[in-house]
Amino acid sequence: MSSTFDQIANIIAETCDIPRDTIKPESHAIDDLGIDSLDFLDIAFAIDKAFGIKMPLEKWTQEVNDGKATTEQYFVLKNLADRIDELVAAKNAGGGAAT
């Protein structure tokens, strides 16, 4: 079974036509990979479907805009993978979406 990071990287490679071997755990989706907000909608849809979750993108964006979080916390891929694992764990625990 592939890791959460691998699944995300595969989704990004396929959705955005980015060579898979250039997508690293340390890659920043926006700053390093150049993914724009429209492409990120596509990626979010694919991730939501693949993991059976609803990524709270609006909440994350608001936190960044309010200075309560950095983009690195959500958009560096290894961190994004951690956030997804948390959401999946919360879902499996029956607690609904972890935000």
Added chain:
Amino acid sequence: MNLDYFQLIDRIVDLNLEAGTITVEAQVPEKHTIFEGHFPGFPIMPGVLLTEAMAQSCGWLILGVLKFERMPFLAIVKEAKMRGFVSPGQLLTIEAKLEHEGSGFAVAKAKGRIGKDLKCSAEITFGLAPFPDPVFRTHMDAMANKIGFPLQAVAQ
């Protein structure tokens, strides 16, 4: 259809918010200047307008799901397929189904038919945003009444 005002949907036939589905009808006008150019001697509905009709169908569905609290704006059209010609005077029936409601976006699939014949289909993604202007919201309420949007369905 009121092509001059880009109002492609005439009436909502069925809306099931629990199932996330909608069925609408759109009467293609017998005459319009669009058909004089598209095409002379062979008038057919442009594929972009069929795509827009599918998008508006999905849009009404999503408005219902969101209880008119936010407006869906067209963002991505995938797999738009024009499977057959749609001619002036025909009645287009469009069915749409919500595929996913994400955070700040929603995805729906739509199929347009003339009678039983499938004429077009697409997967459409919308960005969801607050109504940018109260006039816009008032307009959408008026449009909802005009096309028979079952407002009691969103009041529950």
